[in-house]
Amino acid sequence: MEPPQGPQSGGHRGREAHRRPVDACRTGNLPQRERSGDQPVSEQDEHDATDLMAAFDAVVRANASLVAQLSARAGVHESGLRALVLISDTGYSTPTEVAGFLGLTSGAVTNMVDRLSTAGLLERTPNPSDRRGSLLRLRPAGEDVVADYRERYAAMLRAVDSGHRGDLHAVLNDLATGLFQQAATADPATPDSTS
Template identity: 30%
Template structure:
């Protein structure tokens, strides 16, 4: 478990470094990561995913758009809504983070067998799925 916590902390530290280099906040980086990984995100869905108000998302999108990292496009089926996507600069920034993560993983896995890598991959995917399920489950500790 300590190893997984360290991966989480390392990922956050990498996002903090990227945010600092881009002159934005880590919540902005989280928004960019979410939009980059999800097709057809609306501002309302982004607000829900980040647990912030739609007003805060609007201000964030204004910042990210003015810095050239995000674009708002008309929704194809709902005139009242917008879809968010990363600009080429936003995509490049997120690729920087992904490349650092991939390089770290490749260095650790160098020399490992394909079977070992497949086992690790299955393990991590299973944990990720369970964490996502737990995040979406009702909180039984406050009931």
């Protein structure tokens, strides 16, 4: 049975064949939600929100695909690639900093660092401020991996029309802020902790 075609179902059958990949992610039937202050959400607002969510989902999936490809190309796990980028950004990092950034246990980071060291991508050096600890620094091969990563993202951003880059910068910062706020308020034990 075909889903109902109405204003809330996203039923634009005539456009199906001409949709961009982002538009194909649409979910269709969305319940009417209320905004704070009990103002009903209009059908246009709901449609716009659906389009934005579909576009954002497409960006997230495309990014995950790129990270997976770059990780495979470098012969490392995705978390290893993220660790290399972090260490490149900071110049050096402690294993504890890497664990915190990636949300991994110290044991998982130790194993990952061992693999990255064995692969010649990073090195451990003594931490001058903590005799028991170590600092992680990239080796030239690790720098090459990060350079490839950065070039791929730079090429993607260069493809954005230069007239939109300022707006894109502002939107990306707003998205990052919103995501961090949602992560900080999300209680994993509560299914809907946004209210």
